[in-house]
Amino acid sequence: MTNTSQIQSSEHEELQISRLLNGLSAMAVLFLAGIGAKAWYAEHHLHAWVLWAFVVPIVANIGWYAWRRDRTVQKRGLLVIVGLLFTYLIASGGEGNTGPLWFYVFPPLLFYLTSLKGGTAILLFCYLLAVLVFQFPDMPGVSAEYSTDFKIRFFATLTFESIFCFVLEAGRLRARNKLVALAQAHEHAARTDELTGLANRRDMQGRLNTEFSRFERSGHHFSVVLIDLDLFKRINDDFGHDAGDEVLRQFADLVRQMVRQSDVAARWGGEEFLLLLPDTTLLQALTLAERLRAEVAATRFHHREQTLPVTISAGVCSISKSGSINELLKQADVQLYNAKESGRNRISPRVRSQDTGSSPQTPA
Numbered sequence: 469m470t471n472t473s474q475i476q477s478s479e480h481e482e483l484q485i486s487r488l489l490n491g492l493s494a495m496a497v498l499f500l501a502g503i504g505a506k507a508w509y510a511e512h513h514l515h516a517w518v519l520w521a522f523v524v525p526i527v528a529n530i531g532w533y534a535w536r537r538d539r540t541v542q543k544r545g546l547l548v549i550v551g552l553l554f555t556y557l558i559a560s561g562g563e564g565n566t567g568p569l570w571f572y573v574f575p576p577l578l579f580y581l582t583s584l585k586g587g588t589a590i591l592l593f594c595y596l597l598a599v600l601v602f603q604f605p606d607m608p609g610v611s612a613e614y615s616t617d618f619k620i621r622f623f624a625t626l627t628f629e630s631i632f633c634f635v636l637e638a639g640r641l642r643a644r645n646k647l648v649a650l651a652q653a654h655e656h657a658a659r660t661d662e663l664t665g666l667a668n669r670r671d672m673q674g675r676l677n678t679e680f681s682r683f684e685r686s687g688h689h690f691s692v693v694l695i696d697l698d699l700f701k702r703i704n705d706d707f708g709h710d711a712g713d714e715v716l717r718q719f720a721d722l723v724r725q726m727v728r729q730s731d732v733a734a735r736w737g738g739e740e741f742l743l744l745l746p747d748t749t750l751l752q753a754l755t756l757a758e759r760l761r762a763e764v765a766a767t768r769f770h771h772r773e774q775t776l777p778v779t780i781s782a783g784v785c786s787i788s789k790s791g792s793i794n795e796l797l798k799q800a801d802v803q804l805y806n807a808k809e810s811g812r813n814r815i816s817p818r819v820r821s822q823d824t825g826s827s828p829q830t831p832a
């Protein structure tokens with residue numbers, strides 16, 4: 469089953485990241501414009517133009533995201549622009565050889581936006597670029613020269629920063645994954661019946677409402693089967709409560725094997741179960757209910773070497789015969805009552821196979 473809360477939480481997280489990136493991009497535009505202006509007044513015209521030129525792809529990236537809402541392009545675009553900008557700042561030295569200082573922004577941003585593995589790989593590649601620029605100041609495009617002291621301190625501090633960022637991000641991811649797993653477990657527990665592992669009443673009610681909306685919207689029919697284990701009190705009284713629990717578990721296993729994947733089986737009450745059968749007519753639902761009844765009657769339920777007498781009665785109803793979920797359930801309940809009144813171990817409305825062992829006939 470798809471975990472909706474997990475999908476929602478990661479969607480929310482992605483949206484937050486995109487908003488943060490837009491904020492950071494806007495800040496970068498302001499910085500580039502300001503520092504470019506400062507460089508212009510300091511007569512560093514080429515440096516000023518390059519910095520201003522970087523404003524264009526950043527604004528284009530913001531605009532593209534606003535238009536297409538494509539988060540992958542937004543992330544990758546920003547990483548490429550920032551990578552190019554920092555490479556330029558290291559190669560040119562920026563103003564007063566302070567360009568490489570901007571590189572410290574990269575590790576936290578990188579680990580936040582990519583994975584730990586991907587971030588490390590990109591960072592190592594950037595280290596390699598920096599080493600090349602530092603070692604070969606005569607390379608084309610490189611105009612800055614740094615002192616040996618600066619280079620050693622730059623790499624040492626950047627390495628410390630990168631390791632801290634890696635450790636912090638790894639911790640953040642671990643805590644996040646634990647929280648997601650915990651939320652998943654809680655959500656599963658809130659929807660599941662502990663004893664049988666089937667859906668619980670609350671979950672079934674939600675699914676009934678969803679199915680009813682689908683029926684109202686596009687006319688998809690569905691049916692329900694309300695099942696009650698016959699004379700269950702006797703099983704408890706004669707064999708003990710544990711035996712009763714074991715019967716409920718074994719019956720749930722049987723149901724799981726017999727329904728389709730799109731069907732939903734829930735424990736509706738103590739020894740009452742409800743099947744929701746999407747895209748199923750009344751006749752098809754009756755056929756399934758009858759097969760289940762026959763299978764239960766033929767199955768040997770057991771507890772501690774003892775064979776337990778188990779049969780079921782069931783009331784079947786289709787949404788085409790009722791106007792609301794409440795009415796549907798009420799009618800299924802009336803049919804279940806009829807099945808019990810007629811002697812138990814049967815399905816209502818009446819099906820021919822109960823009398824003859826053959827296929828079901830159309831109900832009256």
Ligand SMILES: Nc1nc2c(ncn2[C@@H]2O[C@H](COP(=O)(O)OP(=O)(O)OP(=O)(O)O)[C@@H](O)[C@H]2O)c(=O)[nH]1
Binds near residue numbers: 708739
């Ligand atoms: N062992 C066990 N028994 C349960 C559980 N939930 C409900 N019951 C028992 O199920 C029995 C239901 O009994 P009744 O409602 O009298 O119905 P019944 O004996 O099945 O008789 P009919 O429904 O008329 O065929 C009660 O004795 C409940 O205590 C459960 O989780 N475990």
